[in-house]
Amino acid sequence: MLIGFVWLSLTKAGVPLDFSFLKDFSKRLGDGFWLTVALSLASLACSLLIGVACAAGQSAKILPLRYLCNIYVGLIRGTPLIMQIYLFFYIVGTAWGIENRFAAGVIILSVFEGAYITEIIRGSLLSIEAAQIEAAKAVGFTGRQTVRYVVLPQMVARTLPALTGQFASIIKDSSLLSIIAVTELTQTIREISATNFRLFECYFTLGVLYLCLTLPISFVSKWLERRYDYGN
Amino acid sequence: MEIEFRSLSKQFEDHKDVLLPMDFAGDVHALAVIGPSGGGKSTLLRILGGLIAPTAGQVWIGGEKVCYEGAAVEAHRKKIGYVFQLGGLFKHMSAIDNIVTPLIRVHGFSKEQARARADELLGRFGLLTEANKKPAALSGGQQQRVAIARAISAKPKLLLLDEPTSALDPEYTTEVLGIIRELKEERLDFVIVTHEMGFARHACEKVLFLAEGQLLEYGDSDTIFQQPATYKLRSFLGKLLEWNI
Ligand SMILES: Nc1ncnc2c1ncn2[C@@H]1O[C@H](COP(=O)(O)OP(=O)(O)O)[C@@H](O)[C@H]1O
Ligand SMILES: [Mg+2]
Numbered sequence: 001m002l003i004g005f006v007w008l009s010l011t012k013a014g015v016p017l018d019f020s021f022l023k024d025f026s027k028r029l030g031d032g033f034w035l036t037v038a039l040s041l042a043s044l045a046c047s048l049l050i051g052v053a054c055a056a057g058q059s060a061k062i063l064p065l066r067y068l069c070n071i072y073v074g075l076i077r078g079t080p081l082i083m084q085i086y087l088f089f090y091i092v093g094t095a096w097g098i099e100n101r102f103a104a105g106v107i108i109l110s111v112f113e114g115a116y117i118t119e120i121i122r123g124s125l126l127s128i129e130a131a132q133i134e135a136a137k138a139v140g141f142t143g144r145q146t147v148r149y150v151v152l153p154q155m156v157a158r159t160l161p162a163l164t165g166q167f168a169s170i171i172k173d174s175s176l177l178s179i180i181a182v183t184e185l186t187q188t189i190r191e192i193s194a195t196n197f198r199l200f201e202c203y204f205t206l207g208v209l210y211l212c213l214t215l216p217i218s219f220v221s222k223w224l225e226r227r228y229d230y231g232n
Numbered sequence: 233m234e235i236e237f238r239s240l241s242k243q244f245e246d247h248k249d250v251l252l253p254m255d256f257a258g259d260v261h262a263l264a265v266i267g268p269s270g271g272g273k274s275t276l277l278r279i280l281g282g283l284i285a286p287t288a289g290q291v292w293i294g295g296e297k298v299c300y301e302g303a304a305v306e307a308h309r310k311k312i313g314y315v316f317q318l319g320g321l322f323k324h325m326s327a328i329d330n331i332v333t334p335l336i337r338v339h340g341f342s343k344e345q346a347r348a349r350a351d352e353l354l355g356r357f358g359l360l361t362e363a364n365k366k367p368a369a370l371s372g373g374q375q376q377r378v379a380i381a382r383a384i385s386a387k388p389k390l391l392l393l394d395e396p397t398s399a400l401d402p403e404y405t406t407e408v409l410g411i412i413r414e415l416k417e418e419r420l421d422f423v424i425v426t427h428e429m430g431f432a433r434h435a436c437e438k439v440l441f442l443a444e445g446q447l448l449e450y451g452d453s454d455t456i457f458q459q460p461a462t463y464k465l466r467s468f469l470g471k472l473l474e475w476n477i
Binding site for chain 1 (some may be wrong): 281283305309312314316319320321322323324334337338339366367368382388470
């Protein structure tokens with residue numbers, strides 16, 4: 001239906017479609033595409049580290065550490081990404097002389113997504129029942145064995161589908177880095193459309209390219225969900 | 233198995249006097265612990281099994297003093313089999329892995345030995361076809377049979393069961409209690425917390441009555457049921473029998 005509506009709008013606007021320019025820009029599009037992939041993968045890795053550390057901090061016995069982690073999650077989740085990008089890049093980035101836009105992009109995105117991943121991990125940690133831990137003790141597992149054979153496998157089963165979903169979000173969110181001129185996919189398209197004014201074709205292509213990344217991921221996420229569903 | 237408590241007591245930070253100081257000594261083969269909810273039955277069983285430490289006092293099992301610290305308590309837990317109400321099986325493992333993993337990791341079995349032992353027990357409890365199912369795919373009765381198989385797999389010196397049938401439908405209750413009675417015939421010593429008074433009376437030799445953290449009565453099961461000495465036990469049994477046919 002949505003496609004039909006877009007199509008109707010198109011014919012109403014009377015814009016002839018012409019995708020021939022894509023060939024000329026294929027190299028730049030490819031570069032942008034792979035930069036988006038690289039940005040997202042790097043951010044996924046860093047945000048996972050942040051998420052794990054912060055979730056551990058939230059359940060730590062040291063109160064100030066706990067508060068610090070809670071404040072971080074609250075601030076990041078309570079503000080839009082675009083504001084964080086400007087703030088980090090133009091103020092923090094300038095102050096500390098972070099010139100490399102790719103690195104800046106990864107840092108900003110990781111800090112942002114890390115807060116969401118913290119919540120995912122904390123949720124799965126909370127969902128592990130006391131009865132399972134007690135059973136682990138009762139069969140004679142040591143503390144370390146309990147983590148290895150009970151806590152970790154159950155956490156992985158519960159976090160993996162959600163984490164995969166979050167990866168799709170990272171890919172989409174990375175498009176906002178175009179505002180600090182990281183030439184990832186969105187920025188590449190912006191530049192191209194600024195020269196040839198084929199707005200519709202450009203952004204249509206952009207959508208298709210993002211879907212090429214996110215659709216398989218959400219498919220994997222669904223599959224993982226079924227694979228690890230042991231009933232709760 | 234000789235079990236002895238010496239001025240054993242337990243208090244929680246937010247809930248004082250869950251177990252009042254108690255002394256007890258008895259030769260336990262099939263002991264039922266009965267009493268009203270919140271009376272401290274599970275707490276007592278957890279202390280026996282080394283899952284929590286008492287606030288004061290000592291526990292002696294088979295002439296050995298139970299130590300509640302570090303490696304010693306882990307060694308103690310290895311010698312005890314434990315069955316919980318329901319949900320004590322590891323949810324992410326199949327029935328057979330629930331048995332095999334502790335055998336390998338805790339008791340040093342080889343993979344083949346562990347599998348053979350698990351197959352033997354699953355076969356005996358009529359669960360061979362369910363071996364690869366996760367607990368959620370099993371009925372409550374099947375889950376409890378797997379839990380019992382796991383608990384006895386390493387030949388524990390004492391089996392502890394905390395209301396193993398409370399969450400089950402009546403027909404499953406009978407089948408699980410039947411298994412426990414079989415174990416008794418094989419001279420596996422056990423302590424069971426139960427609300428199945430028929431089982432406590434006819435399948436257990438001794439009964440211990442616990443209410444409001446106090447060990448009020450202990451004796452032969454027939455005596456306990458026929459001549460309850462305390463008012464609390466009389467009223468507890470009276471309430472249970474109110475709807476008897
Ligand atoms: N970990 C705990 N922390 C605080 N209070 C507890 C804890 N475990 C049990 N209690 C309290 O101890 C009392 C006895 O509990 P329990 O041993 O489970 O009784 P029963 O098994 O006889 O029903 C209850 O009032 C319960 O609320
Ligand atoms: Mg209880």
